[in-house]
Amino acid sequence: MFRETVITGIRRDGILDDASASFMMDEDTFRAFYERTARGLWAYLVRLTGDRQLADDLLQETFYRFLRAAATYDNETHRRNSLYRIATNLARDVRRRMARAASVSTGDIEHVPSGKDAGATERMTDFTRAMSRLKPRERAILWLAYAEGASHREIADVLGLRPASLKPMLFRARRRLAELLGRVPRGGKP
Amino acid sequence: MKPVDCEWESEVLAAVLQNRWPERVEAGLRMHVAVCEICADVVAVAGAVDHAREEMRARAVVPDSGRVWWLAQMRARREATQAAGRPITAAQVLALACAIGLLGACFGATSAWFQSALRWTASSLAAMKFQALLPFAAGFVAEHGALLLGMAAIVLVVPAAVYLTMLRE
Numbered sequence: 474m475f476r477e478t479v480i481t482g483i484r485r486d487g488i489l490d491d492a493s494a495s496f497m498m499d500e501d502t503f504r505a506f507y508e509r510t511a512r513g514l515w516a517y518l519v520r521l522t523g524d525r526q527l528a529d530d531l532l533q534e535t536f537y538r539f540l541r542a543a544a545t546y547d548n549e550t551h552r553r554n555s556l557y558r559i560a561t562n563l564a565r566d567v568r569r570r571m572a573r574a575a576s577v578s579t580g581d582i583e584h585v586p587s588g589k590d591a592g593a594t595e596r597m598t599d600f601t602r603a604m605s606r607l608k609p610r611e612r613a614i615l616w617l618a619y620a621e622g623a624s625h626r627e628i629a630d631v632l633g634l635r636p637a638s639l640k641p642m643l644f645r646a647r648r649r650l651a652e653l654l655g656r657v658p659r660g661g662k663p
Numbered sequence: 664m665k666p667v668d669c670e671w672e673s674e675v676l677a678a679v680l681q682n683r684w685p686e687r688v689e690a691g692l693r694m695h696v697a698v699c700e701i702c703a704d705v706v707a708v709a710g711a712v713d714h715a716r717e718e719m720r721a722r723a724v725v726p727d728s729g730r731v732w733w734l735a736q737m738r739a740r741r742e743a744t745q746a747a748g749r750p751i752t753a754a755q756v757l758a759l760a761c762a763i764g765l766l767g768a769c770f771g772a773t774s775a776w777f778q779s780a781l782r783w784t785a786s787s788l789a790a791m792k793f794q795a796l797l798p799f800a801a802g803f804v805a806e807h808g809a810l811l812l813g814m815a816a817i818v819l820v821v822p823a824a825v826y827l828t829m830l831r832e
C-alpha cells in the first residue's frame with residue numbers, strides 16, 4: 474500500500490466537457506492533497522525521466538490532468554493511485570516521443586548539494602547510475618514499492634499491469650538493482 | 664521453479680523502512696537474511712531506494728500549491744474559451760452542405776415554376792449569340808474591375824477558410 478492505505482478501484486466518469494466548469498476538487502482539498510503528494514511525485518518523475526526540468530513540467534501537467542479528470546475517489550489512496558497513473562502515462566508518452574528509452578541521463582539528478590558528506594554523495598551517485606541502467610518499468614516498480622511503499626496491487630494498477638505478473642517482475646528488478654549496486658553478487662550473499 | 668518471494672520479506676522490508684535494520688531486529692531475522700537471497704536483495708535495494716527517496720524529497724523544490732491551482736484554473740478557462748470560439752466543425756460543414764443539396768433537390772423536383780424557368784434558361788442560352796456580348800462584357804470589366812476582383816477573392820477565400828477549419832478540426 475502507499476505507505477498506509479489500501480487500494481480498491483477508481484470510478485471514472487470521463488473528462489469534463491466544459492472546461493469552465495469548476496474542478497471536481499475544491500481549492501482547499503487540492504492544496505492539502507498537493508502538499509502531501511507533490512514532493513514524492515516529483516521524486517518519482519525524476520527517477521522515471523532522469524531529468525529534473527522535465528519532471529518539473531510533468532509535475533504540473535500531472536496535477537492539471539488530475540484536476541480535469543471528472544473522477545470520484547473513495548479515499549486518499551484512490552486519489553494517489555490516479556495521480557501516479559497519470560504521471561506514469563505522461564512520462565511514458567514523453568519517453569516515447571523523445572526516443573530516450575535506451576538510457577536515461579544521470580548527470581542531472583546525481584548532483585547533491587554541498588554540505589552533504591562524501592559518503593552520502595557517493596551512495597546517491599552509485600544509486601542513480603544503477604537505477605539509470607534499469608528499464609523504465611523496473612525503475613517505476615522499485616520506486617513505487619520501496620520509496621512509496623505501494624502494494625503489489627497498487628503498483629499493478631498504477632503501471633497497468635496484471636497483479637499476478639508483478640511479483641516476478643519485482644523480483645527480477647530487485648535482483649538486477651542489487652547486482653548493479655554491487656552489494657549482492659549474483660548467487661552470493663550480502 | 665525458483666521462488667520469487669519469501670515469507671519473511673515483508674518483515675525484513677518493514678525493518679529496513681523503519682530504520683530498525685540491522686541493529687534493532689531479532690538475531691533470527693538477521694541470520695535468515697544472511698542465507699536468503701531474496702531478503703538480502705530486499706535489504707540492499709529497499710535501503711538504497713529509501714535513502715534516495717529521503718535525499719530527493721529533502722531537496723525537492725515544487726511550485727506553490729496555490730500557484731498550481733491558479734494556473735490550472737487559467738488553463739481550463741483558456742481551453743474552454745478556445746473550444747467555444749471554434750467556428751464550425753467539419754461535421755457541421757458536411758451537414759449544412761447535405762441540407763442545402765436536399766432542399767435544392769426537393770425544390771427542383773416539386774416546383775413547376777422552377778422547371779419552366781430552367782427550360783426557358785436552357786432555350787435562351789441555346790439561342791444566344793455569345794460573340795455579340797463580348798463588347799458589353801469588356802466594358803463591364805473595365806468599369807467594375809475592382810468589384811469583380813473582390814468577388815473572385817471571396818469565392819477563393821471562403822472555400823479556403825472552410826478547408827482550414829476542417830483541417831484544424
